[in-house]
Amino acid sequence: MAAQDILKFVPRRLLITFIALASVSSAKISGRLLLHLLFKLPWYLLRGLIREAYPQMLTKNISKDVVMITGAASGIGRLLAMRFARKCEKIILLDVNADALTKVSKEIAALDGCRAKVFEVTANLADRESTYKAMESTKQQAGDVTMLINNAGVVTGKNILDATDQQIDLTMQVNTICHFWTLKSVLPAMLSANKGHVVTISSNAGLCGVPGLVDYCASKFGALGLNESLRLELKKRNKSGVKTTVICPFFIKTGMFEGAQSKLPLLCPILEPDYAADQIMRAILVDQELLIMPRFSYLARLVQALLPVQSQDDVMEILGFSDGMDEFKGRSGKK
Numbered sequence: 492m493a494a495q496d497i498l499k500f501v502p503r504r505l506l507i508t509f510i511a512l513a514s515v516s517s518a519k520i521s522g523r524l525l526l527h528l529l530f531k532l533p534w535y536l537l538r539g540l541i542r543e544a545y546p547q548m549l550t551k552n553i554s555k556d557v558v559m560i561t562g563a564a565s566g567i568g569r570l571l572a573m574r575f576a577r578k579c580e581k582i583i584l585l586d587v588n589a590d591a592l593t594k595v596s597k598e599i600a601a602l603d604g605c606r607a608k609v610f611e612v613t614a615n616l617a618d619r620e621s622t623y624k625a626m627e628s629t630k631q632q633a634g635d636v637t638m639l640i641n642n643a644g645v646v647t648g649k650n651i652l653d654a655t656d657q658q659i660d661l662t663m664q665v666n667t668i669c670h671f672w673t674l675k676s677v678l679p680a681m682l683s684a685n686k687g688h689v690v691t692i693s694s695n696a697g698l699c700g701v702p703g704l705v706d707y708c709a710s711k712f713g714a715l716g717l718n719e720s721l722r723l724e725l726k727k728r729n730k731s732g733v734k735t736t737v738i739c740p741f742f743i744k745t746g747m748f749e750g751a752q753s754k755l756p757l758l759c760p761i762l763e764p765d766y767a768a769d770q771i772m773r774a775i776l777v778d779q780e781l782l783i784m785p786r787f788s789y790l791a792r793l794v795q796a797l798l799p800v801q802s803q804d805d806v807m808e809i810l811g812f813s814d815g816m817d818e819f820k821g822r823s824g825k826k
Contacts, residue, residue, distance in 0.1 A: 542777050542779060546773055546776070546777050549777040549778070550776045550777055551776055551777070551778065553575075553578050553579050553638070553776070554578065554579065554580060554606075555579075555580050555637075556579040556580060556581075556637045556638050556688075557579070557580060557581040557582075557583070557633055557634055557635065557636050557637045557638070558575050558579045558581070558582050558583065558607075558636070558637070558638040558640065559582075559583040559585060559629065559636045559638070559639050559640065559673075559677070560572050560575070560582070560583070560584060560585065560640045560642055561585045561586070561616060561640065561641055561642050561643040561669075561673065562585075562586055562642045562643030562644060563584035563585060563586050563592065563595060563642070564584070564586035564587075564588045564591035564592045564594075564595055565586075565588075565591060565595075565745070566743070566745035566746070566747060566764070567642060567692070567743060567745060567764065567767060567768055567771070568584075568586070568640075568642045568643070569595050569598075570764055570765065570767075570768035571640060571642065571768055571771060571772065572584055572595060572599060573598065573599060573602060574768060574769075574772050575607065575772075576599045576602055576605045576606070576607040576609070577602065577604045577605060577606060577607075578606075578607075579606075579607050579638075580606070580607060580608070581607055581608045581609075581610065581633050581634070582599070582607040582608070582609055582610070583609075583610045583612055583629050583633055583636065584596060584609065584610065584611050584612065585612045585613075585614055585616075585625060585629070585643075586612075586613065586614075586643070587613065587614065587615050587616065588613075589611075589613040592611045592612075592613065593611060596609050596611050608633075610629065610632055610633050612625050612628065612629050613625070616643050616664065616665050616669035616672075616673075617660075617661055617664035617665050617669065619669075619672055622669055622672040622673065622676075623672055623676065626672070626673060626676035626677070627676070630676070635677070635680040635681075635684075636676075636677040636680070636687075637681070637686065637687050637688070638687065638688040638689075638690070638775075639673055639674070639677050639687075639688070639689050639690065640690040640692070640775075641669075641670045641673060641674075641689070641690065641691050641692060641714070642690075642692045643665055643666075643669070644665060644666050644692065644747070645661055645662055645665045645666065646662070646704070646707050646747055646748065646821060647659070647662055647706055647707065648703060648704065648707070648748075648751075648816060648819040648821050649703065650702070650703055650705070651705040651706070654705075654706055658706070659706045662706040662707055662709075662710050663706065663709065663710050663713070665710075666707070666710030666711060666713070666714060667710045667711075667713035667714050667717065670691065670714060670717055671717075674689065674721070677689075678733075681730075681733045682728070682730055682733065684732070685730050685731070685732035685733065686732045686733065687732070687733045687734070688733070688734045688735070688736065688775065688778075689718070689721065689733070689734070689735045689736075690735075690736045690737075690738065690771075690775055691714050691715070691717065691718040691735070691736070691737045691738070692714070692738050692740075692771075693711045693714040693715040693718070693737050693738060693739045694707075694711040694714075694739055694740060695739055695740065695741045695742075695783070695788050695791065696708045696711045696712075697711030697712050697713075697714060697715040697739055698715070698739055698783070698788065698791045698792065698795075699791045699794075699795065699803075699807065699812070701812060701813070701815060701816060702813050702814075702816060703815075703816030703817070703819060704816060711739075714737075715737060715739070718735055718737040719737070721735055722735045722780065734778045735780065736774055736775055736778070736779055736780060736781075736782065737780070737781055737782070738771050738774065738782050738784075739781070739782065739783045739784070739788070740762055740767055740771075740782075740783075740784040741753070741759055741760075741761065741762055741784060741785060741788055742761045742762065742815070743761070743762045743763075743764055743767045744761055744762065744763060744764055745764050746821075746822045747821065747822060748761075748819065748821070749819075749820045749821055749822060750818045750819045750820035750821070751815055751816055751818070751819050752811075752814070752815055752817070752818055753811070753815065754810065754811025754812075754814065754815070755787070755810060755811060758785070758787040759785055759787045759788060759810075760785060762784060762785070767784060770782065770784055794806055
């Protein structure tokens with residue numbers, strides 16, 4: 492069959508699109524893009540719909556997994572530990588607070604249906620050597636970590652000139668920098684087996700800036716960027732068995748953001764801890780790459796993509812997000 496005969500079966504709009512793309516790139520690139528749009532994109536969208544409507548169809552078995560949770564002694568870390576304890580073989584609780592870790596470990600042991608062997612590891616994640624030492628000790632006790640949940644976090648909640656250098660440094664170390672040390676400790680084994688899962692707890696504050704959270708936003712933007720780059724590195728290395736998930740929640744009622752407010756409680760409520768933990772678990776078990784909570788917060792990406800910067804700032808002010816930290820107290824109860 493001649494080339495002109497084959498072209499008769501190609502929709503005119505598709506042919507025009509191909510020619511337009513080829514004119515600014517190459518026939519190979521434009522061809523691959525069109526194939527992606529025609530075949531891969533519909534499949535990804537369908538998988539996303541199935542994941543939302545029937546997550547049980549895609550839920551994976553983690554009964555043999557070794558799960559490490561940083562910041563496991565309180566808040567979302569503790570709630571995730573309680574949930575994973577019923578599903579996985581071993582769970583490693585890592586935190587700077589040894590007494591709180593022991594308390595959580597006892598809570599887990601008393602759970603109905605608990606099947607996981609629990610390991611307690613105390614480490615100061617703001618210190619690189621302490622982190623590496625703890626990760627090596629963990630490997631010797633529990634074996635290779637197959638799921639790493641980088642959850643530990645701190646918040647200063649002050650304007651940039653009111654935050655001390657030490658507070659800013661601690662925020663960046665715990666919320667971002669230590670992810671490199673935990674990742675470098677567990678990733679080699681994951682790559683070798685082409686199996687594993689890295690979960691990064693970022694924040695809505697990793698999607699857009701917020702007054703009173705300059706250091707926190709910077710750290711959570713960093714965590715989001717780390718996850719995104721890692722995902723692409725894994726893809727480039729053909730390590731499809733190593734999954735990544737990044738979580739970007741709004742304020743959660745764990746006490747960490749005590750006093751923070753939402754001016755749109757119906758659309759963007761401060762999240763209940765158990766609800767947030769359940770949603771995070773669901774996202775992990777179906778290998779969801781990105782979870783933003785609540786759904787209204789997906790608007791942040793749309794606003795950034797479509798509006799001029801000045802308009803973005805106005806929208807943040809109009810919706811009340813610029814005032815969300817005005818009454819912040821935090822766990823200490825002091826502004």
